[in-house]
Amino acid sequence: MARILVTEAIAEGGLDRLREAGHTVDIHEGLSPDELLQAVPGAHALIIRSATQVTAEVLAAATDMVVVGRAGIGLDNVDVAAATDRGVMVVNAPQSNILSAAEQTMALLLAQARNIPQAHAALVAGRWERSRWTGVELADKTLGVVGLGRIGKLVAQRAMAFGMRIVAHDPFVSPEMGRKMNIDLVDLDTLMDVSDFVTLHVAKTPETIGLIDADRLAKAKAGIRIINVARGGIVIESDLAEAIKSGHVGGAALDVFDTEPTTESPLFGLPEVVVTPHLGASTHEAQDKAGDTIADMVELALAGEFVPFAVNVNAAEASETVRPFLSLAERLGSLFAGLTGGVGELQISYEGEIGGYDTRILTLSLLKGFFGRISDDPVSYVNAPKLAEEHGIGVTETATTTSHHYVNQITIRAGEHCISGTLVGLEGEARLVMVDDHRVDLPPARHMVVVRNDDRPGMIGKVGTLVGEAGINIADMDVGQSASGVSALMVLATTEPVPAEVQDALRSVDGIVSVASLT
Incomplete structure (x- = not known):
């Protein structure tokens, strides 16, 4: 049986169920960061709300930790990436409020x-x-x-x-x-x-x-x-x-x-x-639901069973070949949501060596990135397909071991829009290699803008001037060519988001067809 450390007030009913399952529930509310570091060694589960900061340092000290449960929706106070690196499951209660x-x-x-x-x-x-x-x-x-x-x-x-x-x-x-x-x-x-x-x-x-x-x-x-x-x-x-x-x-x-x-x-x-002072989730029922739900999720995680509200997935479930593409797939999904503005169906294709492996986890990662950008609901690997169903968005997958341009390539397509990415070099650097059927080559960045324009001289200068005059630095840029050789698309990576008014100014320039922020 496991030791469960609880650092904030949780519905007693949920804690009682954990005790009945034979676990030791160790309640220590109001711990300072140093006190938390002293308390987590030997704990197999940690249950928190919004006050406890679960940092990489805390996770490093929690050498026996199996699961961190947040009794609520947000996960701003949990280093999910560090937890994933350590194989610690992170769960929340997304439907509680x-x-x-x-x-x-x-x-x-x-x-x-x-x-x-x-x-x-x-x-x-x-x-x-x-x-x-x-x-x-x-x-x-x-x-x-x-x-x-x-x-x-x-x-x-x-x-x-x-x-x-x-x-x-x-x-x-x-x-x-x-x-x-x-x-x-x-x-x-x-x-x-x-x-x-x-x-x-x-x-x-x-x-x-x-x-x-x-x-x-x-x-x-x-x-x-x-x-x-x-x-x-x-x-x-x-x-x-x-x-x-x-x-x-x-x-x-x-x-x-x-x-x-x-x-x-x-x-x-x-x-x-x-x-009202942010009372949307402030009901006794919502607080009780959050506590009850997180207790159930923690119990399932400790038992090694399926956990519906897990927000991260142990990368060990993916093959050695597929695993490096998880973060690329999630990033492509997020960028594609910014590119399209609305879809009815997502067509996902895997080409090259990865096409011969089980790529379902890559699709989950891609959907997680896509809906993480557009949804007001917390998105996990588990609930992303359900969100697609609720939005009426179909998802189709194809895979082939043949790739025309790269050893491996992931492509998302919906209507007239598409985006492709791959990993290159010995270190597996992520690259965008196609946007809207125009070949490009640049790393996916935090802030990106796609500009469609007429194929005429001076367009790059006009875009660069407007962005520069707004005080925004262009960190990277590539001009995409279509299969016919027409250079009518630019992809910009900027050091900060391009404001809406700058995007509108770009759209007003003669020769610019559209501007899409992928941030």
Whole structure:
């Protein structure tokens, strides 16, 4: 039986099940970093929440560690890469707060529509202001849902019960899946134009930071109301405040903010705004579910059984030939999500020596990278195929031991877009070797931009000038050639993300067809 170290408050029911299984549950809450280093030797499992920092140093000291369990969703406080290197499984409880977050969204939606917090504050302060706080009904109003992940779907279902019409924007959900849910899928500008209320359920990425800004609000339907229980920074708070002051936006309700914790925001002084201090997961049920779930996952891991919510996979499960390609596959998946903007099917091909091996783990890694970029749900090797199914995205795989250009090559294709990568040299350096059927050769970087342009002189200079004038350094660049020899694509690796306004400036240049950020 194992020793399980618990460093933060966990639901007692889950801990009791671990004890009943014969394990020793060793509770030491509030350990300092030095005290944690002293406590982990001899522990086979570590259960934490958000306060305990599981660093590479902690993992090195935990020589008997089998599994680290985070009773919640985020894993910012766990060095997952170091755990994977040491063969330590990392598990979390990704579904523990989904229902609570959806209900918090509905609570804010109703509170905003009926001015409940404002009326309450006035009444307890001695003011009977019945006429001032007249609200609106939800019935027959249009709710725009931005992001149809698990939480977005739950909100849509609940809003339908109030008689609301639902439209949604999610480029990674197929129209057929939308029809099954009785939801009209539209582009974001259309959603903002037709919605009376808009609720956000997207991950915080370079593409979604500042998604709701002054320009988008100005083009939205007059009187629109914004609900955000997703992530701070998706809405530019100062822009939203100004739009409310002008009367164009009817109001807002926010549970998350750009900086947290915070007691200051341009929104706080506006009577049309309802705010809460990030309470989306703050229910007794969500906390209990997280504790119960993580206890179950830890018990399965210690027993050597299948663990549904494992977020890393021991690379020993892959062959010696396939294993080096795991990180490349995940990176290609992430880059491809930025390149496409929306897909209905992913076609994955493996060419060369790896085509003769079991590549299923590479596909899982690729899907993990793809959905890790676009989904508001935590993504693991285990739940990535399920996310593909929920988004209505088909996945097909082909493998061949023949490769025309490289010893090994991985290619992802969807519609007109594709991306390929390989490993080169004795050290197995990752390289991008094709983007949208144009041959390139450069390492995949953290920040990348793909520019499609007319094949004419001076295009490289125009792109380099605009990016340079924005103070952004181009660390690497390649000009891709099509099979016919046409050089009409550039791939840039930059030292920092290329801001949206710089991308827009590039798109306005005569001769540039499209700009896609792969960051």
